[in-house]
Amino acid sequence: MPQGFRLSFNGGPAARALRESAARGLFLAAEYVLGEADQVVPLDEAALQRSGTASVDAPSLTAMVSYDTPYAVRQHEQLDLRHAPGRTAKYLETPLNAARQEVAALIAAEIRRALR
Numbered sequence: 001m002p003q004g005f006r007l008s009f010n011g012g013p014a015a016r017a018l019r020e021s022a023a024r025g026l027f028l029a030a031e032y033v034l035g036e037a038d039q040v041v042p043l044d045e046a047a048l049q050r051s052g053t054a055s056v057d058a059p060s061l062t063a064m065v066s067y068d069t070p071y072a073v074r075q076h077e078q079l080d081l082r083h084a085p086g087r088t089a090k091y092l093e094t095p096l097n098a099a100r101q102e103v104a105a106l107i108a109a110e111i112r113r114a115l116r
Contacts, residue, residue, distance in 0.1 A: 017114045023056050025110030026063040029103040030054035034065050036095035041067065042075050042083045065092060 034054040041049045051068040067076075075081065079089050088094070096103075 018111060021110045021114035022061055023058040025107035026061060027056040029106040030056060030063040030065050032102060032106060033096050033099055036099055037092045040088050041091040042087045048072060048075060
C-alpha cells in the first residue's frame with residue numbers, strides 16, 4: 001500500500017537568512033577591497049587613506065567602498081599626478097578589478113554557511 005506524506009516549506013525564514021548572509025558576504029568583500037585599496041591609495045599625510053570606508057545597504061544588497069576627502073576623486077581619476085612608489089591613481093578601481101574572484105568567494109562562502 002502506498003504511503004503518503006505531507007511536506008510544508010516555510011520559505012520566508014530561509015529567504016531572510018540567505019539575504020542576511022549575502023549582506024554579510026558583501027560587507028566582508030567590501031572590507032577586503034578596502035584593505036587592498038589602502039595598499040595603493042596615494043599617501044601624503046594619510047588623510048585620504050584614513051577616510052576609506054566600506055558599507056552595505058542590506059535592503060538593496062549593494063556594497064560601497066569609498067574615500068571621503070575633497071580631493072579623493074581627483075587623486076583617483078587624474079592619471080598624471082605623481083605619487084610615492086607603490087601608490088597610484090585608480091587606487092580603488094584597480095584593486096576591485098583584481099579582486100573579483102576573492103570578492104565572489106567571500107560572498108559565496110557566507111551564503112553557503114547559511115545553507116547548512
